[in-house]
């Protein structure tokens with residue numbers, strides 16, 4: 001298996017166009033598990049660690065542009081945690097310090113698991129996914145980027161460059177149900193915001209449907225919102241929990257999150 | 264079937280080796296670079312026994328491609344202290360009786376050294392959080408906590 005290490009975004013895009021079957025590796029926390037257990041054997045790997053354009057974040061006319069190579073540890077730092085508090089809370093629940101030091105939002109989008117913890121907070125904040133290939137650039141709302149369980153809208157020659165958000169500044173929070181506080185794949189998860197400017201309640205759930213789902217309601221429907229979120233989910237029974245438990249947990253989490261954000 | 268040449272700095276020394284593209288840094292350390300201190304228990308990031316510092320950042324070496332470490336700096340448990348010159352964290356693990364089978368110990372020592380570097384006097388919650396990616400089947404963690412407090416010079 002070949003490993004190619006581009007030093008610039010242009011080089012990365014050119015390599016992917018030449019070798020569409022190659023797999024990107026950023027933090028490797030999903031890809032290496034697959035390689036170690038021989039679950040996949042891609043023709044080649046494209047190591048993104050040396051592509052400086054994917055790292056860090058910048059501010060542009062009030063918007064935040066998060067590089068796809070931002071790690072969970074970086075999302076927890078004060079400047080980003082202040083602007084995107086639910087995303088920082090979600091990042092704190094990911095894996096362990098070792099995983100948060102390596103795992104990235106770009107990788108979470110690449111894997112597009114319904115349990116991906118970065119996804120509900122990004123969805124609540126109406127994130128746009130900025131995509132590039134040798135053919136050019138495009139942007140997709142996250143909801144359109146997530147097309148199915150572990151499936152995203154990327155074409156074989158495309159790469160996620162960044163995620164653009166105009167922080168709402170609203171009260172928001174993230175909650176996750178699992179057997180312990182570290183190293184858990186969510187049984188179900190919830191990001192919620194009370195957006196007074198738009199007059200809207202916004203909630204996104206993880207691990208309770210084929211993709212992360214968004215539910216919105218007018219501010220004055222807070223009382224009915226927990227039931228609405230539970231009803232919008234389409235959970236399944238699996239090793240981590242039953243569909244009925246997940247629906248119940250979402251109702252409870254939504255109630256608690258509302259209490260936190262309306263206080 | 265080694266295919267790729269990598270050069271990196273390990274424990275302060277320049278090293279070179281051939282690796283296969285899909286191989287982890289953990290495998291390269293243990294099988295090619297004669298550094299078996301980092302342990303292989305799960306190969307999926309769950310246990311922390313393979314913990315090393317990559318450019319000073321705590322990572323699971325089983326989840327880093329050997330090829331990704333090319334031109335970078337790695338510190339393994341061997342780089343923290345030698346048998347005749349133990350790191351204060353290693354000394355504390357011995358003194359506190361925090362080692363039973365010892366399989367988790369190298370990872371815990373590296374993770375603890377990393378914690379104390381950033382937070383010299385951690386609270387119990389900070390210790391719990393910092394070591395949440397390191398599993399031990401033997402000790403029940405009490406003695407490990409004692410060792411961390413001892414290394415930090417905190418009275419329990």
Ligand SMILES: Cc1cc2nc3c(=O)[nH]c(=O)nc-3n(C[C@H](O)[C@H](O)[C@H](O)COP(=O)(O)OP(=O)(O)OC[C@H]3O[C@@H](n4cnc5c(N)ncnc54)[C@H](O)[C@@H]3O)c2cc1C
Pocket residue numbers: 023024025026027028029030031032033048068069093094095096099102103104105106107108109110111115116117118154158159160161183184185186307308309
């Ligand atoms: C022990 C352990 C615990 C974990 N706990 C959690 C958890 O609590 N919550 C959670 O959500 N996840 C968890 N994960 C999963 C994983 O850490 C996350 O999905 C992480 O965000 C992946 O990022 P990465 O950079 O490591 O991805 P990689 O493994 O490098 O890549 C993942 C996928 O994304 C693709 N990719 C990477 N970057 C790009 C890009 N820029 N453009 C296009 N495609 C790209 C890759 O080709 C690959 O398909 C855990 C994993 C482990 C091993």
Ligand code: FES
Pocket residue numbers: 302303304305306307308309310311312313314323324325326
């Ligand atoms: S062997 Fe790497 S975390 Fe278990």
Ligand code: FES
Pocket residue numbers: 361362363364365366367368398399400401402
């Ligand atoms: S001492 Fe045996 S696993 Fe920790």
